[in-house]
Amino acid sequence: MDVTMLIVPMRSTTTTDGVLVTARSVEGELRSRIDALGIVHPRSTGAFEMSRLPGTARILIIPESARVSARIRNRFYDRLTDVVVVGPSSRPVTLQIEGAPLVEIPLSPLDWARLTTVAATAVSDRIVGASDLGIKCLDGVADREANDIARFAITRLADAVVARGTASLDTTTTTLIAQLTALIDEGLVYDAATAAEQVLTTPHNLRRIALRWFGFPPKTLLMRRRFIAALGRFQETGMNFTAITQFGYFDASHFLRDANRFLGTTPRRYLRRMDGSSGGKAASIRTV
Known part of the structure; x- marks a missing residue:
């Protein structure tokens, strides 16, 4: 059985008068980008290391049967659980992964503005629990069947993004x-x-x-x-x-x-x- 990491790009943009704005469609628009990027990495069973280049923030959803530790700069996180947010990074994020597939969802700055009121600079080069940022829509997602986590997370996030919109x-x-x-x-x-x-x-x-x-x-x-x-x-x-x-x-x-x-x-x-x-x-x- 292969271990995989599924990366689901969250950002959905359209152009209106030369300005990029977040699209309003919900699950279909977000799910379409899974196929567009096609980032499903097969891995041999057992522990392996993966490095993410410096970049925008991202959500990691970690099933109960997975064990994931991470390092950013001189910060080491022994075991990540459930749903965490990797803040915007200026150095590579190294993940040690063992067990079931985990889901990774990159967040654009516009996504960030719609999901949390916490300043991005407060969590740059850090990893925090999603609930610590007020992102409650993913509570319990990691407990679902592994094959169902990505679809359910996308639906929850899309609903939260659209519901909040640009009101704030x-x-x-x-x-x-x-x-x-x-x-x-x-x-x-x-x-x-x-x-x-x-x-x-x-x-x-x-x-x-x-x-x-x-x-x-x-x-x-x-x-x-x-x-x-x-x-x-x-x-x-x-x-x-x-x-x-x-x-x-x-x-x-x-x-x-x-x-x-x-x-x-x-x-x-x-x-x-x-x-x-x-x-x-x-x-x-x-x-x-």
């Missing part, structure tokens, strides 16, 4: 969250001042928005996006440093400084460790 946020704030998300995803801007100009706000206000719903200052978010994209290209080209210049890196030392910041090690060591944890099969960089 003004239109300007919602627009800025969506615009900054799009700007980061595009990966064409590398500095906070330019980002503020492009979304027509002040650097101070952009920083406030970023810390509150993204977990980090704009500069960190932009640098993280650039580094992850460059790391993916670095891997694709057989670890060739010349491939990173298109991402605004002046030389290898510039890239290595960011690697130390976001990986805590060199790119080569991290990628080789990923390959080792995937049983010798090359692991690909994912930016979802």
